[in-house]
Amino acid sequence: MRSKFEDVSEYLPESVLGMIEAVGFVNTDKIIAQFGGSTFKFSDGEVYFPKLKELIGPESAVKLRQYFMGEDTYIPRCESALRILRNARLQADLDFMKEVEKKSIRTALLELCPKYSISDRQVWKILKKSRITSAPNQATLF
Template sequence: MTDSMSGDQPLESVSMLLPLVVLELVGLIGYRETQSLVARLGGVSFPVGKNINVKTGAHRISVLSDAVSVDAANKIMARFGGETLYIPRCAAALRELRNRRFIADYYAMLAAGKSGRIALMTLCPRFGFSDRYGQRLLARKTSEQLPLF
């Protein structure tokens, strides 16, 4: 599967699928920083310290600063200090981004002169799903006119 969180498609395009805490983080630190946070720490319950002078607090700020900028880490600490912040994986949003990328790549291959069958044989293993699933995505895109990007 491709890494949708660090790819060229922003998390912003699937905001309707994001959990409330992620939307709150977006309001606090922006989409780019939130995308980085979810990519690095998604699925983790992160105890946000209030005090960075304590040994564990210093370690936490280090982990957080590895995921986002120091400014964003400070904003997270100011807002969530003393709480345990669960950082969702955003699986539904990531799956939607992956599916949109697959559909875009499929049509790009068709435009480049490849057959639909060759496109499926090439792309499905790359995206980590079966050709039948890929066919269902394409059928759904056709029937619902889903946006590519």
């Protein structure tokens, strides 16, 4: 099973990469979903450790406790990586709706904007940016 963060690992902070190294993408994904945006104490305490064990299992919880050595560690929400994933999924959905369902972009956006909680203006910016980055470099003629 692939984690949503596996495709954007190069955009993740070092602390998250350390978690991935210790317990894998899937468990790290669960931790970010549950505790992202807060500081977590990776210790044997009666507050944090039971929550961690319940979420990812005792073996993985022990691995993280050993990795972080009881430190208070901020668990980021990974918004940049999630935004990149959202944009890629939006682009894939839009391509499918245009090519397979034969819908116009504007018609597709009527469905996709609410689905992704994004404005059509933001979608146009995303599409413009993706065209610029995916356009092949044309060799000069002379």
